[in-house]
Amino acid sequence: MSEAVQRGGRGAAAAGAIGLAVCAAGLFADPRAVAEGYLAAALFWTNVAVGALAILLTHQLTGGAWGRFAAPVLLGATAMLPWLAVLFVPLVFALGELYPWAGAAPGGIPAHLVGWFRLPFFAARTAVSFAIWIALAALVARAARRGERASRLASGGLILYVLTITVFAVDWIVAREPGWYTTAAGFVLSGAQFSAALGFACVASALLPGPMAAEHAKGRQQDLGNLLLSAILFLAYVAYMEFLIIWEGDLPAEIGWFVARNDGVWPDVAMLMVLLQLAMPMLLLARPVKRSRYGFLAVSACALAGSLAVAVWLAGPAPGPGALPLRWPFTAAAVLGIGGVCLFAFFRALGEPARGAGAPRRATAGASRPERSA
Numbered sequence: 001m002s003e004a005v006q007r008g009g010r011g012a013a014a015a016g017a018i019g020l021a022v023c024a025a026g027l028f029a030d031p032r033a034v035a036e037g038y039l040a041a042a043l044f045w046t047n048v049a050v051g052a053l054a055i056l057l058t059h060q061l062t063g064g065a066w067g068r069f070a071a072p073v074l075l076g077a078t079a080m081l082p083w084l085a086v087l088f089v090p091l092v093f094a095l096g097e098l099y100p101w102a103g104a105a106p107g108g109i110p111a112h113l114v115g116w117f118r119l120p121f122f123a124a125r126t127a128v129s130f131a132i133w134i135a136l137a138a139l140v141a142r143a144a145r146r147g148e149r150a151s152r153l154a155s156g157g158l159i160l161y162v163l164t165i166t167v168f169a170v171d172w173i174v175a176r177e178p179g180w181y182t183t184a185a186g187f188v189l190s191g192a193q194f195s196a197a198l199g200f201a202c203v204a205s206a207l208l209p210g211p212m213a214a215e216h217a218k219g220r221q222q223d224l225g226n227l228l229l230s231a232i233l234f235l236a237y238v239a240y241m242e243f244l245i246i247w248e249g250d251l252p253a254e255i256g257w258f259v260a261r262n263d264g265v266w267p268d269v270a271m272l273m274v275l276l277q278l279a280m281p282m283l284l285l286a287r288p289v290k291r292s293r294y295g296f297l298a299v300s301a302c303a304l305a306g307s308l309a310v311a312v313w314l315a316g317p318a319p320g321p322g323a324l325p326l327r328w329p330f331t332a333a334a335v336l337g338i339g340g341v342c343l344f345a346f347f348r349a350l351g352e353p354a355r356g357a358g359a360p361r362r363a364t365a366g367a368s369r370p371e372r373s374a
Contacts (some may be wrong), residue, residue, distance in 0.1 A: 002351060004208070009347035017339020022333035033327030034334070035094040036315065040093060041334035042310035043172065044196065045342045046084055050133055051197025052077035054161050054190070056140045060154035066227065071144060072350060073204045077197060077351035078137035080342040085130040087338055092123050101178050113178065125171060129164040136160065141271075165189050173314050180257045184242040192314065193364050195277070196307035198228040201301035206293055208350075225290035227304060232281050235310070258316055265329035277306025292304030308335065 028035040052074040059067030095102035099115050115121070136157045143150040166186035174185050202224050246254045261270070280302040289295040312331065 005347050005350045009044060009344050009351075012340045012343035012347060014340070015060045016337050016338070016342075016344060019333045019337025019340055021337075023330065023337055026333070027329050030327060030330070034330045035091070036317070037327055037331030038094070038334040038338075039091060039098060039172070040312045040315035041333055041338045042084070043315050044089060044308050044335065045080065045195040045338050046088075047193040047307065047311060048200045049077050049080040049084055049197075049342070050161075050165065051193030052141065052201070053081070053133055053137050053200075054193060056144075057136070057154040057157045057161065060140065060143065060150050061158075061291075063149065064223070066223035067221055070201050070205060070224060073201045074197070075141055075144060076346040076349040077200060079345045081130065081221070081327055082217040083341050083345045084338075085127075085134065087341060088126060092119075092126075095119065095122075099175055099178070101175070117175065117178070120148065124201040125167055129168050132160050132164055162186065163191070165193070171350070176316060177254060177257050177260070181253070182242060182246070182257075184238055185236040188235070188242060188314070191231065191238050192307065192310050194231035195228065195235050195303065196310075198224065198231050199300055199304035199307050202228055202345075203297065203304055206297035206300065209238055221293070221296055222290040225296060225300075228300065229281055230317075231283045232277060232303060236278050246255045251264070253312070255318075261313070266316075268312075269309055273309045273313060274304055275304045275306075277310060280306070344370070 021040060023034050041269075056067075056071070056074050056078065059071075077281075091098070099117075102119065112136035137149065139153055140157075143153065166189075169189040174180060174182060175190065202221075205221065205224065243258065246258065280299055283289045283295070283299050289299060
């Protein structure tokens with residue numbers, strides 16, 4: 001697989017350079033459109049990388065053959081995190097284009113949140129979140145190389161994961177409309193991250209020759225399909241319950257976020273999410289689809305594309321007068337640019353194979369009994 005990995009890395013690097021160059025050129029035409037597209041793309045690839053970290057931490061607690069099968073792909077996805085930390089820096093300089101409270105004439109921010117949204121504190125919170133994620137990814141990768149089950153690391157790591165993504169969701173999603181608040185932001189983002197990471201893992205496992213070469217690949221592929229479907233249903237549940245509660249309350253302080261997504265192309269984005277992120281993955285309920293390489297790949301690719309639509313939906317337009325919709329060419333360029341850099345890191349990590357995460361602490365004598373697929 002080394003030759004395919006090397007070609008993939010070179011192609012990803014070239015695609016990333018082209019996409020980022022288009023974004024840089026677009027700054028002269030429409031800085032705000034570029035910033036909005038870049039935010040959606042950065043959110044999508046961060047969901048993939050951080051979601052992979054959370055899944056690896058979960059597997060450290062639960063064990064299971066599915067985790068050892070998916071570990072190389074998931075560990076490769078966590079290798080994107082240091083690059084994403086750097087790629088988030090341009091967004092800090094573009095806050096004035098994205099957030100009403102950071103513009104030349106700040107507005108819309110409640111008085112008691114002025115200190116929370118001061119730029120140095122805002123940037124520091126994001127930097128700390130990435131530092132925690134990168135450190136956890138390094139510790140998980142070390143445990144994987146040693147074939148250890150790091151249960152204590154996983155327990156503490158998942159607590160840190162919940163805290164950091166809640167802060168991250170409030171800063172980068174909820175703060176797009178400073179007067180809006182929701183207690184479900186962390187739940188929605190965690191569902192988006194799990195579904196994006198599992199969609200990526202399913203697509204990569206089906207495309208790369210290594211994981212699919214094993215005799216037990218069909219069973220492990222079926223396990224990943226079940227997990228992907230579970231993550232998608234969780235995301236659909238928490239997102240719909242958030243909408244239902246806000247719709248029933250019908251309070252001005254709560255409905256603005258959804259009102260802004262009721263015009264222009266946004267209803268189409270919502271339908272795209274339902275189709276790609278919910279309807280198509282229902283095919284995974286059929287056992288033959290989960291055990292067919294090409295059927296599994298097609299459904300997983302739809303789910304991954306749906307995860308991109310979810311990121312676009314969450315990034316959304318900044319509500320209020322003068323709010324602009326996302327400029328789709330710049331969004332596509334940003335997805336290509338950031339994705340090219342992230343996939344370069346992913347392929348480079350695949351070139352450094354590690355032992356499967358969550359290996360047993362003690363080897364048992366004799367042949368091991370194969371684990372059943374869900």
